[in-house]
Amino acid sequence: MTSSQVEPKSSTVPTDPVGDRIDLLLAVARALGTGIPLDEMVSLLPARGPTAPSELTAWFRDHPQMGLVREGVVFPSGTETNSQRIRERIQESARRMEMARAAFDGPLGSLAPFLKFVAVTGSTAFDSAERQDDLDLFVVTKNGSLWTFLLLAYLLARFRWDQKTTLCLNYVLDESTARNEFLVSRRSIFAREALAMKPILNPEYGRKMLARAAWIREFFPRKAKDLGSPSKDAPLESHPGAALISAVVFPLLSSYLMLVGLYRNHRYRGRGEEDGVFRTEVGWGRLTYRSHKYDRLISLYDEPDSIRLGPKT
DSSP, X not given: OOOOOOOOOOTTOOSSHHHHHHHHHHHHHHHHTOOEEHHHHHHTSOTTSOOSHHHHHHHHHHOTTTEEEETTEEEETTSOOOHHHHHHHHHHXXXXXXXXXXXXXXXXXXXXXXXXXXXXXXXXXXXXXXTTSOEEEEEEEOBTOHHHHHHHHHHHHHHHOOOSSOEEEEEEEEHHHHHHHHHSOOOHHHHHHHHXXXXXXXXXXXXXXXXXXXXXXXXXXXXXXXXXXXXXXXXXXBOTTHHHHHHHHHHHHHHHHHHHHHHHHHHHHHTTOGGGOEEEEEETTEEEEEEHHHHHHHHHHOOOGGXXXXXXX
């Protein structure tokens, strides 16, 4: 991970939902050192905002203090408009997507019986990956299978994964935990990351999971419009024998991962990479990592309610 400095929002921001949302998106882009493609920004605007890249380009001509449009990409005002860097990140993200698919077609493919859903998240999902970034994965396992899956995944990745890029299982939930996770209303950063994730195993399961999270539509009605209507939940699945293995593995592996987290955080702090420091959260149905960088982004996404006003599309 790389350090980034989050700057306060501009005091010249228009006091309207569209301006608030654009300011929010550009503040995050500034923190990540990147820009946002016009069509992507259009999909993230409130219902009453510009509906096409050409309209959004015209909006920026009227609000030059907010950002600059270069080659179809919006950059925060006062930052370098490096379109070549954007293209390189898109190419790197595409390479990583192929790498993730190859991992589950190859070394990790034998773990499919334990799984319900796998998706790429983080910088790769946002088409902004750089070579030093981890390849972040969101995984939903069958009930009782989470810690069995993790043990086998770590062993397979260690002995059969020969790529320099690190596979990071940074958000792993069992199915019952995942259902609850997506039913409870959360911040807009969660909604945006959920909509951006790129499935590599059972994409239809992911679509249904997002469709049940009606609160996501409050933040990003345009982006969520293609999810369809919520459907009835299928019965929870389990894997024979996995729960017993997980019961044995859980206390040992979770303790080990907590210790590894402390060690890595010590190294991050020693290098002055405070944004890389993370919190390890473990439970029977959960293994998640939450970095300081993510907490800083959350502070940017604490947006006013006015952004969500207006009719749904």
